[in-house]
Amino acid sequence: MFERSEIPAFWYDGYSARRHEGLVEWSGGDTLLLRAHDGELMEVAIDDLIFVERGVMDGSYSRKADDGFRLSFTGTVPEDLAQRLPSGQKFGKWIDRLGLPKAAALFAGISAVLIAIVMTAPTWLGPRVPASWERKMGDAMIGDLGNRLCHTPQADAALAKLVDELDPERPVTRVGIANVDMINAVALPGGQVLIFDGLLQEAESADELAGVVAHEIGHVRERHVMQALLRQFGLSVLLGGINSDLGSSIFGIASMSYSREAEREADAFSRKQLAAADISPAGTAEFFEYLKDESGDSPEWVGWVASHPMPAEREEAFRNAVVKGKRYKPALTDAEFTALQEACEKDPDTEEFSFF
C-alpha cells in the first residue's frame, strides 16, 4: 500500500492573483491534490506539469494547459515524486539533450560546412547555369538600360567590330557605352558589359580599350558574374539570421566584386583573345601603368591582400605577353576610336546614368 505524502507548498491558480498556501497531497497516482488552508481544492495531473525556472527559490511548476498556474514546493519533495516531476529546459530542448559544448561544436561544424558550400558551390554551379537563363535573369534585373547607353551609328559599328574581334563566338555578351564619368568598365548580370565614358576619354588608344573590354568579357565568359550572384545570394540567405536587414546586401549586386583569382582568369582570357585577334597587349599594359601612377605606389602586400591584383603585377603580365618582332594590327582605326569617344557627346537623347 502506497503511503500518502503531504508537502507544504504555495500556488497561484491562474484565475486570480490570490496566493494559495497549503499542502500538496500525493497518493502515488497520476494526480496531485492541492488543498489550501482556506479550504480551496484543486486537482492537477502530473503529466500536465512543466518545470519553470523562477529564479528565486529553485524552480516551480506550471501547467501545459495554463501558463498562469504556478506551484512552488516549500517543503521537501519525496524522492519517488521528485522522479515523476518534469525537469526544465536550460538552453533549449536539443541543446540540453546534447550538452552545451557538444551542441556548440555541432552547430559550429554545420555552420562552417554551410558557409564553405556557399563559398565554393558557385564556382562549379555558376558555369552550369545555362547562359540563356543568365541572360533572362539579367534582363529581369536590369533590362536594356533604356536611354542610358550612348549610341551613334558610327560608334555602334566601331564597338560591334571591336567586340567581334575580341570574342567572335559571342554567345551572351552585349557591350555598351554608359554615360558615366568614371574610369571603369563593369560586367553586369546577363552578359551585359558596360564601358564607362570616363574610361573612353582617358584611354590613349583603341588597344588600351581592347584589353579592358576583353577583361570584362572574360568575366562574362568565365561565368564570374553568375558565380558572384550565386555567392551573394547564398551568403545573404545564410547570414540573414545574424543581420535581418537582408535588403542592403542584395543591393550589393550592383557593386559586385570578384575574387583575385577571377580577376587573373579574366586577365588571362583578355590576353588570349588579344593574341587571337592580333591586337597588341602593350596598350593594356600602358593602361595599367597609368592606373598605377594614379593610385600611387602602394607596397606589394596591399596587392596580395586586396581583391584586385596590383596594377604593377597586371602591367607586367600584359607586358610579357607582347611577342617581340610580331606585327600587330591596331584594334580600331583612328576614326573608329574617335567615334567611340564621341558617342555620348553626339547621342542626341542619352540620359545621365544616375544609378551608380
Next chain:
Amino acid sequence: MDAGLFRGRKNNMDEEQAESAFGFHGTWREFAPIAFTNLLLIIVTLGIYRFWAKARERRYLWSRTRFIDERLEWTGTGLELFLGGIVVLLAFVIPYIVMTQVSQAMIMRGQTAIGVALFVVPLLALFYLMGVARFRAIRYRLGRTNWRGIRGGSNDNGFRYGWSYMWKTTLGYLAFGLGVPWAMVSLWNERWRSMSFGPMDFTCSADFSPLMKRYLLFYFSPFLAILVAAAAMFAIALGFAVDFDGAGGFDPEEPPIGFVAAVVVALFLFYFVLGFIWLVYFAKFYRVVVGHMALGDLEFEFDARTKDWIKLGLGDVALVILTLGIGFVFLGYRHWKFFVTHMQAYGEVNVDDLTQSTTKRARHGEGLLDAFDMGAI
C-alpha cells in the same frame, strides 16, 4: 504584507523609507553565464539562436524583478519568437526585397513612374508596419508577463494604431517638426489605453505641453551650434589669412590637417552634444508619460532625472569601449535594471479582483519589432 491588499502612499514622509513597489535583484555575475553562452550559441548557429537567447535573457531579467511581493515571470518562448521572425520574413522581408528589385529593374528600363511607385509603396508599408510593430510588441510582452499567475494583453490587434502612427507622426513633422512632442505623447496615450493587465485597462492621459520647453531647447540647439561653429571657422580662417598672408592663405583644396581634425571633432561633438540634449528632453518625456499612467487604483511614476539617463548613456559607451565591444551583451541587462529601479507605483491592488486576462494572445512573438530593431517601451 497582507495577502489581499497592497497599499503605497505618495506624499507621506513616514513612508519615505518604505520599499519601492518595483525592485531588481539580479547581479551581473549571475547574468554573465547566460549572456556569454547566448553569444556563443548565436555565433555558432549563424544567428538563429538569437530568438532563444532573447527568451532566456528575459526569463532571467523578469525572474529577478519584484513587483510588491512577488517576482515577475516571463512565459514567452524562443520558438514563438522564431516563428514571429519567419512570419515577418515571408510576409514582409521577401516581398519587400522582390518589390525593390522589380522597382530597380523598372527604373533601369526607363519605366520611372512604375519604378518609383514600386519603391514608394513598400516604404509606406514599412512606415505603417513600424507603428503596428511597436503596438504589438507591447501587447506581446504584456501577454507573456505573469505576476502572481496573471498576465496582461490587449484586445486590439494594432492595425488601427498603425494608421494613427502614420498620420500623427507625419503631422508632427509637417509643422516644421514642432509637433513631434504632441505626436509622441498622443501615440503613447493611444497605445497604452488599449493595453490591460488582468481585468483592468491601463489609463494614460499625458499632456505634451510641459515638454515643449525642453523640446525647443533641442529644436534650436543645432542652429545655435551652427552659429557657434560658423563663428569659430570664420575666426580660424581669419587666423590663417593673417598668419600666412602672402603665402596664399587658406587653400580649401588642401586644408591643413589641424583644420580637418577640428572639423571632425566639431562634427563629433555636434552629434554627441545633440544626443545629450535629446536625452534632456527624453528624460522629461518619460517622466511625464509614465507619470500619467494608471492601472485600476495603481498609479505609476518614473523617477529617472536627466543626469540618470546621461549616466546610463555614458556607462553604456564606457562599457562597450572598455571591453572592446564584448560588453554589448550586458546592455539589455543594464537597460532593464535602469527601467525597473526607476519605476515606482502607488496605490492599491486587490489580488482577489485581479483575475486572469481574457485577451487573446498571438502564437508568434514580436517578429516585426525584431526585424525593425525597435524597443517596445
